[in-house]
Amino acid sequence: MSELLVGADLSTVVGDDPVTAARDAESLGFDFVSASDHPYGTQPTHDTLAMLTWVAAHTTRIRIATRVLGVPFRRPAMVAKTAASLDLLTGGRFILGLGAGHSDKEIHALGGPVPSTRDKINDLADAVHVIRGALTTPGFTHHGRNLSVHDLELEPKPPRPIPIWLGTFGPRALAVTGRLADGWIPSHGHAPPESIPAMRRRIDAAAESVGRDPAAIQGIYNVVVRVDPDASPTDALVAGTATQVADRLRGFADLGFTGFNIMLTGPDRAEQSRRVAGDVLPALRRASDTML
DSSP, X not given: OOOOEEEXXXXXXXXXXXXXXXXXXXXXXXXXXXXXXXXXXXXXXXXXXXXXXXXXXXOSSSEEEESOEEGGGSOHHHHHHHHHHHHHHTTSOEEEEEESOSOHHHHHHTTXXXXXXXXXXXXXXXXXXXXXXXXXXXXXXXXXXXXXXXXXXXXXXXXXXXXXEEOOOSHHXXXXXXXXXXXXXXXXXXXXXXXXXXXXHHHHHHHHHTTOOGGGSEEEXXXXXXXXXXXXXXXXXXXXXXXXXXXXXXXXXXXXXXXXXXXXXXXXHHHHHHHIIIIIHHHHHHHHHHHO
């Protein structure tokens, strides 16, 4: 196991306190905080990018990740501009997570055309090309099937590559991850452990087909966790004592994951965060150190 990267989920629900949660995560030793991107719905929520900007302004060390921005919601060139600004303003702490767009209802409600499944994956790949090109190349042009840019000038260029993590599951999307992404961030509930080896093989094969080192693509597993001896694990929940939770996460690391995005359940999220940081992460990191 290589050096472990561990993040903490932030709630976007209005009324929750993302700044306090992020500061707690920073003080507890988490490596990054992340927030999902679901602007549609009757529950009051913050815009993901606006909220993470607010969080970034009130933290100093911890990295800030989108988990994951839906490509159909925004023009990729503007995502590139936002990413460059956030990375500059945070001193290089931004991680850009992207996804193809989970809910057709959400895409339609927000006013966008609902792409086919094939076009969603094509657009995800085009978005990565556009964002990377915009952040690195003067006068960048890219002709995609649905997403194109022409003689694009965006300044300033970030001084270092901004990591792009993709939340992907299907065969074509996994191949896009292998060819183009810096990281893969699937969710435990949608990609159960028994499916991971085959999915990772597809990513690795796609990486090798374009001359990339598969080991350079980080694997970050979204995992819902509850440290509670009275809680029972399910297919979508890692639960039990700190030792049981750490053992389960070590098993996921054995599948090739080099990090975790920890999502906490229940009204006692702050206490759960302390339990994970104090009792689970040290055991995981000790295991990581012994494998270096």
